[in-house]
Amino acid sequence: MPESVTLDPKQRDQLRTEGLDSLYFFVKGILGFDWLIPHIHMELCSILQNPKNTHVLVTLPRGWLKSTICSIGYPLWLATRDPNIRILITQNSFTNACKKLAGIRALVEGNSLYRLLYPEVLPTKESTWKSDALELTRSRPNPEATFEAAGTGTSVISRHYDVVVEDDTIAPDLDELREEAPIPSQEDVEKAIGWHKLVGPLLLPGGTSKNIVVGTRWFEKDTISWVSDNEPHFVRYERAA
Numbered sequence: 001m002p003e004s005v006t007l008d009p010k011q012r013d014q015l016r017t018e019g020l021d022s023l024y025f026f027v028k029g030i031l032g033f034d035w036l037i038p039h040i041h042m043e044l045c046s047i048l049q050n051p052k053n054t055h056v057l058v059t060l061p062r063g064w065l066k067s068t069i070c071s072i073g074y075p076l077w078l079a080t081r082d083p084n085i086r087i088l089i090t091q092n093s094f095t096n097a098c099k100k101l102a103g104i105r106a107l108v109e110g111n112s113l114y115r116l117l118y119p120e121v122l123p124t125k126e127s128t129w130k131s132d133a134l135e136l137t138r139s140r141p142n143p144e145a146t147f148e149a150a151g152t153g154t155s156v157i158s159r160h161y162d163v164v165v166e167d168d169t170i171a172p173d174l175d176e177l178r179e180e181a182p183i184p185s186q187e188d189v190e191k192a193i194g195w196h197k198l199v200g201p202l203l204l205p206g207g208t209s210k211n212i213v214v215g216t217r218w219f220e221k222d223t224i225s226w227v228s229d230n231e232p233h234f235v236r237y238e239r240a241a
Contacts, residue, residue, distance in 0.1 A: 005113050005116050007116065012117060015029075016118070019080075019118075023046075023049040023069075023073070023077050024036065024042045024045035024046070026073065026076075027041075027045065027068070027069055027077070028041075030111075030113055030114055030117065031072075031073055031076070031107055031111060032111065032113075033068055033069075033073065040064065040239060041065065041069060043237065044058065044066075044070075045069065047235060047237050048074050048212070049074075049077070051208065054209065054210050054211070055233055055235065056211075056212045056235050056236075057224065057227050057235070057237070057238075058070055058213065058215070059215060059216070059217065059236070059237070059238040060214075060238070060239055061239075061240070062216050064239070066214050067214065068103075070165055070167060070212055070214045071091075071103075071165050072100060072104055072107070074165075075087045075089060075104065075147055075165065076104050076108070079121070079136055079146050079147065080121055083121045083137060083138045083139070083146060084139060084140055085146065085162045086142055086148075086160070086161045086162050086204075087146065087147050087148070087161060087163040087164075087165065088148050088149075088150055088161045088163070088164045088165070088202065089101065089148070089165045090150045090151065090154075090164065090165065090166050090167065090169060090195070091151060091167050091168055092151065092152060092168060092188070092192070093151040093152075094132070094149060094150060094151035094153070095151070096168075097132075097149035097150055098131045098149045100149065101131065101133075101134055101148075101149050108123065108134075120137065121136040121137050122137060123135060123137060124137055128145045132148065132149045133145035133147070133148050133149070134147040143159075144161060148161075152169050152191050152192055152194075153191070156198075159202060160202060160204050161202055161209070162203075162204055162208070162209050162210070163209065163211075164199050164211050164212070165212045166192075166195075166199070166211070166212070166213045166214065166223075168214065168215055169192035169223060170188045170189050170192040170215070170218060170222060189218070189219060189221070189223065192222075193226050196223060196226070196227070199211055213227055213234070
């Protein structure tokens with residue numbers, strides 16, 4: 001069980017409102033990722049939370065918390081604001097995508113401040129709550145869970161989402177990141193690009209659905225390059241090491 005947090009009603013309302021208004025504050029101040037820094041992560045959070053930015057391409061080096069923000073904090077922020085939302089989080093493998101859902105699950109179950117501020121969205125015993133699908137308390141039923149996981153080889157036919165996050169879809173498995181680990185192959189790149197081309201039909205119509213592509217550069221011609229060359233409507237956020 002998470003440790004208890006005590007706040008007076010004014011403090012609770014202030015933190016609750018500020019968290020819903022600011023993705024940066026939500027991830028750093030409420031979820032507890034306090035190593036976020038303003039000159040790197042505040043601009044990224046502002047871009048993501050802008051509803052006009054329906055297509056966003058994020059390019060950051062490894063270890064710069066891009067997955068923490070884009071695949072864990074941002075989806076949970078969106079779902080806290082609207083639990084009826086449907087979000088698909090994809091990675092190079094189904095296993096790694098499920099690890100991102102495990103990060104969200106750990107925060108919902110174990111972050112006492114989040115649980116205190118947003119009790120109305122906490123899952124109940126009727127909620128779907130498993131490794132590849134998590135569901136917060138909703139006001140209406142949906143065929144998809146609040147958060148679902150997929151790899152580039154996962155079949156997602158006939159599913160529809162408000163948000164699709166593609167996070168490091170050509171990265172090597174995290175368990176293989178040793179000094180001698182090979183970089184992704186061209187086949188991996190082509191597979192990720194092919195999967196990206198299928199995202200459009202997964203998004204709900206209406207012009208408000210979002211596609212977030214997150215990655216680190218591996219090749220000159222990779223997914224990030226393909227999106228940059230072929231989809232100029234993507235808003236780009238890029239920082240180099």
